[in-house]
C-alpha cells in the first residue's frame with residue numbers, strides 16, 4: 001500500500017473493523033497489525049525530505065483538548081498536517097465551556113462547521129464513547145480520564161516491535177500508578193491481543209484489585225520483576241487524578257522512588273539488557289532517573305517519533321471509512 005495514494009486505494013480486507021478509535025478493547029489484533037503496516041509506510045514518508053502526502057486533502061480534523069497535553073496534541077496535529085488535512089485546534093481553556101456550554105453542544109457547534117473527524121482528550125472516562133454515539137464524525141480517543149489512551153498503546157507496541165523485532169512472546173513490565181493510568185489499561189489490551197506477556201508492578205494501593213482477570217501477572221518486588229522482563233514501561237504517578245499529594249496511596253515521592261523508581265544502580269543490577277520505555281511526561285528522579293531515561297537502551301524518544309506515523313495510520317484508515325466521494 002502506498003501512503004501517497006488516496007484512502008480509496010486500500011484494498012478489500014485492508015479496512016479497520018471500527019468506524020472510530022475509542023479504545024484498544026474494541027479493535028482486533030488484525031486491526032492493530034493493519035495500523036502497524038500502514039504506519040511502516042508513513043514512517044518511510046516521514047524520513048523523506050518531502051514529508052507531506054495528500055491522503056487527507058479535503059478532510060477537516062478538529063483536535064478538541066479538554067485536558068493538558070504536549071506529546072499527543074503536537075503529534076496528532078503534525079500527523080494531520082503531514083496528511084494534508086485541514087486542522088482546527090480547540091482547548092477548553094478560554095472557550096465557551098467556561099460559560100457552561102455542554103460537551104455535546106460544544107462539539108456539535110464545531111461539527112456544524114463541516115468537520116469530518118474529531119480527536120478528543122477529556123478528563124472523563126467514556127467521553128469519547130459518548131461523543132461517538134451523539135456526533136456525526138469519526139472520533140479518535142486521545143485519552144479519556146483513567147479509561148483508555150489507544151494511540152499511546154499502539155505507538156508503544158509498535159516501538160517494542162521495532163526494537164525487539166516482535167511483540168508476540170515479549171515480556172513487558174508496566175511499573176507504577178496502574179490504578180489511574182489509561183496508558184496501562186490500553187497497553188494491557190494491546191499487548192495481550194498481540195501475544196505479549198504482561199506483568200504489573202507498583203504499590204499495592206496503586207494496583208487495581210482483581211487486575212489478574214485481564215490476563216496479567218502482578219509482582220510487588222521491582223528487582224524481581226525487572227529480571228523477568230524484556231521491556232520495562234515506567235509510568236508517571238498521576239498526582240492530578242489522586243486528589244493531590246496528600247492522598248497518593250504511598251507515603252512520599254522519595255519512598256516511591258526508592259521502591260519503584262528505576263535508577264542506574266538498579267538498572268545495572270538486572271544483569272541483562274532491558275528496553276526502557278516511558279509514555280511521558282517524565283518526572284525525572286521519581287519513576288526514572290535521567291541517566292536511565294537517556295540510556296542507550298531507552299526508546300522513549302523513539303516512542304514519540306513513532307507516535308506521528310501511528311497517528312497518521314489511524315487517521316488515514318478511519319478516513320477510509322467516511323462515506324463520501326471526496327475521500
Ligand code: CP
Pocket residue numbers: 068069070071072073143149152279280281
Ligand atoms: N503520553 C502522553 O499522553 O503525553 P501528553 O499528556 O503530553 O499528551
